Amino acid sequence: xxxxxxxxxxxxxxxxxxxxxxxxxxxxxxxxxxxxxxxxxxxxxxxxxxxxxxxxxxxxxxxxxxxxxxxxxxxxxxxxxxxxxxxxxxxxxxxxxxxxxxxxxxxxxxxxxxxxxxxxxxxxx
Amino acid sequence: xxxxxxxxxxxxxxxxxxxxxxxxxxxxxxxxxxxxxxxxxxxxxxxxxxxxxxxxxxxxxxxxxxxxxxxxxxxxxxxxxxxxxxxxxxxxxxxxxxxxxxxxxxxxxxxxxxxxxxxxxxxxxxxxxxxxxxxxxxxxxxxxxxxxxxxxxxxxxxxxxxxxxxxxxxxxxxxxxxxxxxxxxxxxxxxxxxxxxxxxxxxxxxxxxxxxxxxxxxxxxxxxxxxxxxxxxxxxxxxxxxxxxxxxxxx
Numbered sequence: 001x002x003x004x005x006x007x008x009x010x011x012x013x014x015x016x017x018x019x020x021x022x023x024x025x026x027x028x029x030x031x032x033x034x035x036x037x038x039x040x041x042x043x044x045x046x047x048x049x050x051x052x053x054x055x056x057x058x059x060x061x062x063x064x065x066x067x068x069x070x071x072x073x074x075x076x077x078x079x080x081x082x083x084x085x086x087x088x089x090x091x092x093x094x095x096x097x098x099x100x101x102x103x104x105x106x107x108x109x110x111x112x113x114x115x116x117x118x119x120x121x122x123x124x125x
Numbered sequence: 126x127x128x129x130x131x132x133x134x135x136x137x138x139x140x141x142x143x144x145x146x147x148x149x150x151x152x153x154x155x156x157x158x159x160x161x162x163x164x165x166x167x168x169x170x171x172x173x174x175x176x177x178x179x180x181x182x183x184x185x186x187x188x189x190x191x192x193x194x195x196x197x198x199x200x201x202x203x204x205x206x207x208x209x210x211x212x213x214x215x216x217x218x219x220x221x222x223x224x225x226x227x228x229x230x231x232x233x234x235x236x237x238x239x240x241x242x243x244x245x246x247x248x249x250x251x252x253x254x255x256x257x258x259x260x261x262x263x264x265x266x267x268x269x270x271x272x273x274x275x276x277x278x279x280x281x282x283x284x285x286x287x288x289x290x291x292x293x294x295x296x297x298x299x300x301x302x303x304x305x306x307x308x309x310x311x312x313x314x315x316x317x318x319x320x321x322x323x324x325x326x327x328x329x330x331x332x333x334x335x336x337x338x339x340x341x342x343x344x345x346x347x348x349x350x351x352x353x354x355x356x357x358x359x360x361x362x363x364x365x366x367x368x369x370x371x372x373x374x375x376x
Contacts, residue, residue, distance in 0.1 A: 083348055088360070
């Protein structure tokens with residue numbers, strides 16, 4: 001399982017990376033926004049994407065749109081982990097095809113639950 | 126300047142009249158003086174017009190500045206709001222520091238105790254290797270080893286959960302970073318407005334440095350929620366609210 005973590009704050013990338021490692025996901029890579037993340041996704045055989053929303057350059061919602069518009073990537077599960085908590089934003093992310101949405105600050109337990117739920121749904125589909 | 130420039134045709138006409146008056150022997154001093162005054166008046170007219178124009182511009186600029194509601198917003202809403210946000214930054218950084226220190230204070234004795242018990246066992250083990258242990262002592266060591274295994278399991282999981290707690294506490298850097306960026310943007314905006322205020326008497330400069338309007342597009346990003354702020358129904362209070370909303374959308 002290869003996971004890409006996209007967040008402009010390196011501390012947050014490190015937190016998520018460590019939490020994923022605790023959950024047994026050791027194969028992770030990092031990018032600091034959509035502009036650097038998208039090429040990695042396109043060339044790297046990733047199985048999962050964890051992305052922030054508010055980033056300079058390409059935002060998480062634009063990265064999500066780009067992923068869904070890319071023939072090779074369009075089925076990639078995407079988990080958004082962001083401080084944006086407005087209703088219209090969550091609805092927008094859902095409409096653009098996000099698989100899970102976590103608001104910061106979050107707990108290790110929440111991350112585990114959402115990831116489990118995403119894979120459960122994919123297996124049942 | 127063109128619109129208020131000196132009327133050159135009129136000036137030429139008056140100057141030529143003055144020269145011809147000068148060349149004629151019959152012209153009286155009074156006559157010359159009155160002609161010079163006429164030429165002077167041309168210049169004064171020009172000055173008055175310029176002054177009038179400047180006064181009007183300054184007045185317009187001041188009115189425009191006064192009517193720009195963004196500046197009122199800055200003073201009445203945004204600056205107090207920024208203060209609250211910065212207070213929240215202090216609270217979050219303090220909480221993170223305290224979390225880390227609490228885990229360390231709790232964890233250090235645990236690690237020390239494990240180490241101390243291990244060295245007691247090590248001493249017993251060395252005695253055993255030297256065949257210095259009696260049968261009773263050997264039995265006691267066996268019990269100690271078992272107890273140590275159980276305890277080390279318990280303590281290791283305590284230490285590991287402490288590490289996770291310290292790790293999670295570092296999320297303050299992302300959240301406070303976002304809030305501080307918002308405040309930096311606000312300070313920039315205030316600076317722009319102050320510059321506009323300084324330039325207010327300058328010609329045409331207002332147009333270039335007009336106070337920027339706050340972004341109000343639909344997808345404006347709000348950043349981290351600050352407790353006691355943004356209490357509208359539009360904003361999710363936490364992960365549970367988000368989960369409910371997503372469930373209502375079929376997630």
